[in-house]
Amino acid sequence: QVRLVESGGALVQAGGSLRLSCAASGRSFSTYAMGWFRQAPGKEREFVAAISRGAGSTYYAESVKGRFTISRDNAKNTIYLQMNSLKPEDTAVYYCAANRYGSGRAVVPDVYENWGQGTQVTVSS
Helix, strand or coil: CEEEEEECCCEEECCCCEEEEEEEEECCHHHEEEEEEEECCCCCCEEEEEECCCCCCEEECCCCCCCEEEEEECCCCEEEEEECCCCHHHCEEEEEEEEECCCCCCCCHHHCCEECCCEEEEEEC
């Protein structure tokens, strides 16, 4: 298992940028495909982006494609979510998640075995 801790959430104006980080502790981080999800008040948790174990492939929700970039540094046991051109509808708690031996294209939360505690992103209009 891995323990995940997100950071980087903040209040930002529409059109601004943020970079979220997710640090993993535990063994064999490179065996985990990783994902970012978000959950707004009163809504279900939704997929944002995913990355394969070796960072060779990435996958995005249509709503963030072209604005968000997921990346990972296996030497630092960390993944990132660079968020540009932020919109008020991006406001949510953002979670990172780990899927051991996953493909890096899983969009269903139940596939992921480990989750962080979340970090709040608020985009003001």
